[in-house]
Every structure is written in C-alpha cells, then in structure tokens.
Amino acid sequence: MYPDVILLNGTGSSGKTSLAKQLQELIPVQYLNFSIDSILYTLPPSDLKRMMAGGAIERDGYDYHQLTDGYHHCVGALLKAGCRVIIDNAWVHQDELDALEDILSDFEVVRVKVQCRLDICIHRELSRGDRAIGLAEWEYPLVHNYMKYDVVVDTSDISPKEAAAFLLVELEKFNKSRSR
Template sequence: MSKGRIILLNGVSSSGKSTLSKKLVEKLPDYFHLSIDDFDCVIEKMENRDQNKLIPVPTEYFFHRSIAMFSNKGVNLVVDQVMHDRFTLDDCLETLNKYPVFFVGVHCPLEELERREAVRGDRVIGQAKNQLTFVHQQNERYDINVDTYQVGIENCVDKIMERLAAVNQ
C-alpha cells in the first residue's frame, strides 16, 4: 500500500487555513481534512483542565504521529497546523520526513488578521500577532506560499491545485 499524500497548511491563527482546507477537500474528494484545532478538542476531552489533570506531552506530538498513521494506511489528508514554536516545527519535520508532504505557507497581513480575530469573537485578540514572531520566520521551505487576503481563498485553492499537479507529474 502506498502512503497517503499530505497537504500541510501552516499559518497563524485566523490566516484562513481551515477555510482553505475545506475548499481543497471539496475539490479533492479523495482527501480528508484534519485540523490541529479539532485534534486539540480530543485531547481536551481526555484531560480535566479544571483540576490540572493534563497529558504531559504536547498535543502536536500526537497530532504529527496521527498524520503519519493515516498516511501509512493510504489516507490522503489536508492538514491545517500552526507551527508556533521550535518543538512543533522540528517534531513535524522529523516525524513526517519520509512522507509525501506538500507544504503550503498560508499568509495574511497583520491588519486583516486582527480584524478577523475581532469579527470572529472566538479568538484571543493578539494571538495571530504573537504567533507571527515565530511562524514563517524559521526559513521554512514551502512548496507554495499563498496569501488569503491578497488573492482570496478561491484563487489560493486554484494556485495550490496547479502547483500540486505540477509537482505530481
């Protein structure tokens, strides 16, 4: 069985990764969406955060290995992730080193990120700005970079699909 392909979107909170992921899955019916946010909900249900009963391992550790597990079974994924610190970035790259990963850098101007945080109402104001101090600052090597504000989600999807097709030839 061949490994499932992985389209991994990395960007700060509110940059449009989840929306972009869902649109990609619509156009790539043999792919499934997996989000660090959804995965964190699973971990949160296991823990009792009110009583400080926490799993003593970063959520990303389990998340990256789950991505690998799906790929090992031939499942294609569109993954949205925030590689927000050195551990997360290094663990992702090390864990998925031998997997067919297509890396996408998802960008958006700070002013728009702050506007999206305020409008959504479910975000910590300033989270995206804080994440920008690390995300996209580590000389990450992306197969493609997209800006959800400058060109819009649909155009980003088209650009990703075009580049993905070119890489897979």
C-alpha cells in the same frame, strides 16, 4: 500522484482551514482535513472556552506540547493507514516542527506558506469569536521562521475558493515535475 500530505502553515486566522476545505472540494482525490483544531475541539468544553478567551487551562495534566505531539502522531497514523491529509497549524516552535518532520519523513509532503497581512488576521480573529484574542499577533513574527516552503499562498485579498484554485494549479505543477 498528488502528495500524501499538504501541510498548511500560517498565523492563526490567516485562512488555513477555509483554504483546506475549499481545496478538498476541488482536488480530484480524497484528502482528510485534519487541523490542530481537530484535537483542540476534543478538550473539555469549559477548557476550550477558557483557551478561546485567552485564559490558561489549569486542569491537572493539561500540556499543550503533549496535545501537539498527539496531533502529529495522529497525522502519522492516518498516513500509515493509507489516507492522504491536509494538515494545518501555526508551527512556531522548532522542536515541534522537527518532531513533525520525523513523522512525515517517509511521506511525500508539499509545504504551503499561508500568509496574510496581520491587520486582516486580527480582524478575522475578532470576527470569529472562537479564537484567543491576540494569538494571531503573537504568532505572526514566529510562524514562518523554521520551515522551507514549496508554495506560497497569500490569502489577504482573495477568497478561500480563489486561494484553493491557485494552490490546486501549484499542486498539479508539482505532480508534473515529479512524473518526469
């Protein structure tokens, strides 16, 4: 049995979503790739554009922490429905991570530290065109402060497919250790 949740935590533009997509193709069981971006892309297009440009969303009722909380509850609902999920975000606040851990407490979770050199994250962020410039640099010293990891994947010098192949081997080791 593979875990219910594969949690990818890393700085913006570290390669989490690319890793998740490649892993979905390699892993022999069905996983949904459900990133925080799945929620952010439901924002009104003008607000999303403002956010990606690094501006503040000033629409009445906007609350990033509320969106994150909603994301976590969506993850919980998918799990309760029997889906396996790969989730990814840059969790930089202890309270948000604690709230997520409460939701995940009844499920098998493998926590993956997705690390990447800052210069590469910044380069990717600039090339993408859909990220607030400076986000990776802001998150970099914060993102790994509150989580204990089962696996570490460094995406600095390998392709997403290579990173996924490495992670798959680690997940298979996890499976074998659980079945003993």
